[in-house]
Amino acid sequence: MKTRIFIVDDHALVRRGLAAMIALESDLELCGEAEDCATATSEIERLKPDLVIVDISLRGNNGIELIKNIKILDPRTQVVVLSVHDESVYALRALKAGAKAYVMKQDVSYKVIEAVRKVLSGQIYVSEAVSVQMLDRLIKGPEHFSESPVAVLSDRELEIVTLIGSGLGTREIAGRLHVSVKTVETHRGHIKSKVNLRTANELVQFSVRWVEESKRELA
Template identity: 40%
Template structure:
């Protein structure tokens, strides 16, 4: 009788352990900075209800690994060497419809948060925020909620209520997602040829997006656009550095 009870208890413990493991939220991290991937991995694995199932510094490698690891939530940096974060968000959404996506970026939420949500993300966090906010975001999106800062949630809600456009205090709001991608990469020092290769588009197409961005932002020449793009990108790098990123 005792042996039977012990066997049953052992089986119950094994079943309980299995259920606990299967109930944990499976998280995958995509970021081209190893230190950030390591910090997120440590934070996620320290939580009893989460576990890291993979990490990658490139979009191409990440998509291959996600086929095998089947994450519940993916944390995506918006600026990768082989893809733009918004393009990657759309591809993940199309290939893995059940996966929830959180964009984790150095870029201010006023520039990219709404774009990220439109692309298919369920949350947006700036890298200047505490790591605990990433945990909060994973919990929120895994339960089907959208995670944004209170400020950004209020702005988006106000836009819906008023049924009219509002300004986010940035001229770049005039740009479409693709124009914004090209503008950002120009500011980061990439050539038209390099951007075309990264986005798998023709050079002529990239030049068209560059021309549209130039016109929408009110510049007469490409040189003026490039100067502004560099200043824009550098300003956000400075913001990230000031916040310890």
């Protein structure tokens, strides 16, 4: 019996590329795909795939929230994350949410299938750099590492920082995340408190700087 795979990515070209790779594997098959979290959640519940390939950046809730939802629907469903986002920031968050692999989109394509194979055999797949970082933290302790300025934020707070830094206002963010304006304002207050910011302008500057630094790291 073939392993049934579901793809969640908001770029049609990425979905087509992944589908083509899966089609080349005799023991794998594509059972469905979606471009946003709402559609993905309902389709995954209906189709019950063995493994889901998820992007972090999606319309509505982000990929981290989707991973949590997938594991609630069926803890046996395996998850592989494929993302452009800096793995040093997001890989551990994805693993904590329930994913078993984190692959950068900049990596060569065969690594996606390699990650899928590793996960299906019960292993975790991350890059060598992240693996070394995680082992160092385990052996030496977190006090020996300078944390990212966003390390103290929750997954949702980090998502809101990214949206603020991308130029979205409170009402736009509320619409994008399908939450109330009041909820976004509450998150903004928590973010300011956690990273020691006093004003809304300082929050915007912090968020823009974070987004720009993230883009430079991926360049």
